[in-house]
Amino acid sequence: MAVDETPTPAPYTPVDGGGLRRRELAAFLRSRRERIAPEQVGLPRGRRRRTPGLRREEVAHLSAVGVTWYTWLEQARPIQVSPQVLDALAQALLFDPSERAHLFALAGVTDRTPGTECSGVVTDSLRRTLEQLEPYPACVQNARYDLLAYNRTYGRLFCDLDALPYEDRNCLWLLFTHPEWQATLVDREEAQRLMTANLRAAMADHIAEPAWKALVHRLQRASPEFREIWDRHEVVQAATKVKRFRHPQVGLLHFMPTKLWLGPNHGPRLSVYVPDDAETRERIERLHALVTADGG
Numbered sequence: 001m002a003v004d005e006t007p008t009p010a011p012y013t014p015v016d017g018g019g020l021r022r023r024e025l026a027a028f029l030r031s032r033r034e035r036i037a038p039e040q041v042g043l044p045r046g047r048r049r050r051t052p053g054l055r056r057e058e059v060a061h062l063s064a065v066g067v068t069w070y071t072w073l074e075q076a077r078p079i080q081v082s083p084q085v086l087d088a089l090a091q092a093l094l095f096d097p098s099e100r101a102h103l104f105a106l107a108g109v110t111d112r113t114p115g116t117e118c119s120g121v122v123t124d125s126l127r128r129t130l131e132q133l134e135p136y137p138a139c140v141q142n143a144r145y146d147l148l149a150y151n152r153t154y155g156r157l158f159c160d161l162d163a164l165p166y167e168d169r170n171c172l173w174l175l176f177t178h179p180e181w182q183a184t185l186v187d188r189e190e191a192q193r194l195m196t197a198n199l200r201a202a203m204a205d206h207i208a209e210p211a212w213k214a215l216v217h218r219l220q221r222a223s224p225e226f227r228e229i230w231d232r233h234e235v236v237q238a239a240t241k242v243k244r245f246r247h248p249q250v251g252l253l254h255f256m257p258t259k260l261w262l263g264p265n266h267g268p269r270l271s272v273y274v275p276d277d278a279e280t281r282e283r284i285e286r287l288h289a290l291v292t293a294d295g296g
Contacts, residue, residue, distance in 0.1 A: 022076040025106040030074050032093045033059055062092035081107050122149040135288030137273040143202040144215055145171040153288045158184045176223040186244035193229055201235040242276050250283040
């Protein structure tokens with residue numbers, strides 16, 4: 001009698017994606033911890049160290065995270081990690097931007113710290129797109145109105161953006177605190193009200209994120225106008241309408257903004273200011289020529 005020697009397939013076991021991610025995160029943290037000498041972070045080496053690099057309790061101390069909590073991370077325990085904890089660990093372990101991005105990706109958490117959006121969103125191809133859109137002003141913003149990138153014409157539409165420190169390149173901040181930027185907007189008060197209401201609506205998805213809270217607190221300290229509008233608790237979604245600007249060199253400009261989302265709603269977006277009439281088209285070409293001649 002013939003014997004059927006066909007092997008019986010093993011029962012299907014679903015892959016535990018969360019478990020794999022946690023184990024990878026644990027291994028990554030452990031490897032980064034072990035590569036750092038105590039002297040690099042201002043700690044004494046001491047006489048007896050059985051393991052290379054930092055101890056777990058030292059990482060916990062440097063990042064102001066509980067020792068038990070950090071130990072659970074390295075043990076791949078199923079715990080929820082906040083952006084604040086990941087930010088503190090990234091700083092304590094001296095992560096570069098690539099390592100920081102990998103840490104947040106393994107934890108399944110979005111990094112909303114100012115500046116981090118730029119590396120993932122503003123690719124070389126997107127920068128070339130901004131250049132090709134000249135002479136139309138164009139920029140890349142996130143939902144907080146941080147300017148992540150812009151072309152040369154946009155960089156001179158309201159003021160000389162390149163002359164500003166990075167932390168001031170936020171449209172809401174400039175709208176409430178920068179006189180030259182304010183003078184360009186024909187409908188400044190309406191813009192202040194609508195942009196503040198739009199920020200509050202978008203903030204519902206980011207209510208506990210440090211970068212969002214820091215922007216609001218900074219504006220509240222700097223601008224009584226912002227404080228008054230913010231305290232109204234108005235919310236509104238962004239609407240498309242003609243924008244009117246008055247440039248000191250080329251005069252009145254009418255634009256119809258076009259927004260292309262680069263991710264989920266309330267995420268990064270490409271904004272292009274398309275001339276709404278022939279006069280604006282001629283004037284923006286003149287501004288672009290001035291900027292180009294100036295080497296901007």
